[in-house]
Amino acid sequence: MTTSPPGAELQQQRETALIAAILSGEREKFHDLIRPYERQVYHTALALLKNETEAEDVAQEAILRAYRKLASFRGDARFSTWLLAITLNEARTCLRAEKRASLDSLDSTDYGDGVVTPAQLTDWRELPSEALEREEVRSLMQQAIAELPVTFREVVILRDMEELSVNETAEALGISISLVKVRLHRARLLLQKALAPRLRVAWKPEKKRGVIRRLPWF
Template sequence: MITSILAGDTEQYHELIRPYERSVYKMALSFMKDDSDAEDVAQEAFLKAFRKLADFRGQAKFSTWLISITLNEARGRLRRQGLVRMESLDETPEEGSHISPALLRDWREIPSEALERKEVRQMLEEAIGNLSPLYREVVLLRDVEEFSIEETAVALAITTGNVKVRLHRARMMMQKELAPRLKNVSQRRRWFQW
């Protein structure tokens, strides 16, 4: 498909990127925190990918290459806005930031279970959103987008060892934040079941 696009059939580009639209938007939203800004970043990433399609070597998956363009665009936009500072691996995540993509409801569920599931999902989104970008991007790629360690390393332009270290630290931070909150959910569930 890429060969065909490069040969002049540019109409196929939309078919090429369609499976990745949601992933690119979610990645942009995790950085930008605003729907409009995230849409701008996603759109710019797709445009840059189109312009640089001839540079795609096929050494990584197309999705990995596209996500790395999205990450670079989001980071660049934040740098231009002066909102991002360099972070140390030893720093703890900042408080107050959160990620809130739209949630889909399954109406066939028991209402109490649906409410509990929504609450847990919101806790997870908040915990991911509270991570610094250094850790958040690894968690999103590995645990949300289900990239392999190697694909994550390629997308972030870091070593596989760094992916493992950042992912471990991010999971530990999330566990520390979520453990007490999830305990409360578990206690309420036992009460409802009783």
């Protein structure tokens, strides 16, 4: 059993009340529900896709889909976990579409043309000042994570970037807890192998059996 962090129950109660109000017709309250997670959704999409425009499209589509599917949210997981699962699915769809387009050599000059999105989301690119420190190290980390296979990249994003628990990561990805642990272990080994020669001087991993536990990310 996992214990909820302080304030988590109050947050969950607030979200439950908002969801009930939205489903009863107060649609404008959806923006109150989604606002705390706007940046998280965008940054998750960006970390997976490595393209700002595509990340914006995916984030907007994920939030729109969450609105449409809100009645199916049963509260078994946290709302944020459910929302991230939708974001990951949208990002995967985008990656598959890119792969098909690349294979077929399609010229999609009208991609996204005329798309009408819901209310404009805010603060996606507003990064805290400390995130701008050690830019070189951060850039190396981003590059290394971008080169991971998608299944490993997803686990690293959720566990080390978004700091979800193992249980929440498993829920978001729709896989077992043991598989999350295996993928995360392998992903961190791959990251260490790729980064160790370059980060030996620039940055030292957290001293916990030499495993990279926290990443200099957004």
